[in-house]
Amino acid sequence: MTPRKTLLASALGVAALALAGAASAQQLASQMPQLPAPPLPKTPGSNLTVYPTRDGVYMITGAGANVTVSVGADGVLIVDPGSTASTAALMTEIRRLSDKPIRMVLDTNADPDHLGGNQTVAQAGEILQGGNTRPNVVAGTGGAPIWAHEGVLTKLSAGGGEPVGWPSDTYFVPQKDMFVNGEAVQMFFVPAGHSAGDSLVMFRRADVISAGDIYTPDRYPVIGEGGSINGLIDGLNHLLRLTVPEFNEEGGTLVIPGHGRLSDEADVSDYRDMVTIIRDRIKDMIGKKMTLEQVKAAKPTFEYDVRYGADNGAVFVEQVYRSLQPAAKGK
Ligand SMILES: [Zn+2]
Numbered sequence: 001m002t003p004r005k006t007l008l009a010s011a012l013g014v015a016a017l018a019l020a021g022a023a024s025a026q027q028l029a030s031q032m033p034q035l036p037a038p039p040l041p042k043t044p045g046s047n048l049t050v051y052p053t054r055d056g057v058y059m060i061t062g063a064g065a066n067v068t069v070s071v072g073a074d075g076v077l078i079v080d081p082g083s084t085a086s087t088a089a090l091m092t093e094i095r096r097l098s099d100k101p102i103r104m105v106l107d108t109n110a111d112p113d114h115l116g117g118n119q120t121v122a123q124a125g126e127i128l129q130g131g132n133t134r135p136n137v138v139a140g141t142g143g144a145p146i147w148a149h150e151g152v153l154t155k156l157s158a159g160g161g162e163p164v165g166w167p168s169d170t171y172f173v174p175q176k177d178m179f180v181n182g183e184a185v186q187m188f189f190v191p192a193g194h195s196a197g198d199s200l201v202m203f204r205r206a207d208v209i210s211a212g213d214i215y216t217p218d219r220y221p222v223i224g225e226g227g228s229i230n231g232l233i234d235g236l237n238h239l240l241r242l243t244v245p246e247f248n249e250e251g252g253t254l255v256i257p258g259h260g261r262l263s264d265e266a267d268v269s270d271y272r273d274m275v276t277i278i279r280d281r282i283k284d285m286i287g288k289k290m291t292l293e294q295v296k297a298a299k300p301t302f303e304y305d306v307r308y309g310a311d312n313g314a315v316f317v318e319q320v321y322r323s324l325q326p327a328a329k330g331k
Pocket of ligand 1: 111114258259
């Protein structure tokens with residue numbers, strides 16, 4: 001475990017300082033990061049929890065992957081509408097937040113627990129007619145457009161089946177800019193990270209980033225098909241370049257992970273360090289010609305397993321080992 005404070009620990013710290021009552025402590029407390037509001041009261045019978053982050057951007061947990069919802073004057077924008085089984089419950093929570101139309105859906109990867117809700121959520125929506133002033137948000141016909149990196153569509157196409165709930169619009173450049181609900185929303189492509197089609201989604205005015213499965217603080221990363229350990233670390237470093245701390249390396253930009261708790265830059269930094277240390281250990285062992293079994297037996301994830309690995313890092317170690325082979329795809 002790291003001694004660094006989490007967002008919650010920061011809150012406790014502020015409370016302790018306030019109790020101390022000293023003028024200097026109060027002054028210090030006033031400089032501490034502003035914390036997000038507590039979660040909304042739960043809808044009776046629902047497994048979902050809605051966390052306000054900032055300026056109309058919410059994190060919803062319990063619907064598969066974490067869901068990000070932005071509400072504002074234009075309507076509703078959703079990043080990763082969760083699993084198919086949770087879509088009805090998700091729609092209930094979205095309607096608590098806004099009665100305006102769903103205008104856009106963005107997918108950070110092609111996993112079913114991230115985009116299973118695409119079809120239902122997009123069909124409930126409408127295209128935002130913006131004319132010449134907003135060319136980026138006028139696309140397709142019927143329902144709300146679904147945006148993703150083209151790697152997401154490639155993966156879904158390769159899997160076959162009916163093209164139901166697939167992205168209607170894709171981007172293939174490093175970054176896709178949009179303007180919705182009075183703020184710039186940017187999708188940044190992460191090449192060969194968790195998968196072949198990962199995006200980070202930044203809400204520039206709210207200063208909130210949906211990181212998808214590039215950052216999952218409740219578990220080790222998953223390096224799936226088309227992904228690579230080096231690409232994933234590049235993605236974490238990209239995320240860290242976008243985040244800005246508020247005070248004493250804490251607060252500031254909020255990061256909604258693909259899975260796990262709402263985070264700040266220091267949380268992402270800890271995670272990047274953990275992943276990098278494990279990558280370097282395994283790289284070193286490969287340099288010594290150790291087999292996968294020997295690397296596993298050497299327990300390169302040892303001190304992190306309590307926090308991240310229900311399987312003692314076995315799957316992650318194997319994925320990193322295979323990703324670092326000279327013949328491995330990606331990097
Ligand atoms: Zn995921």
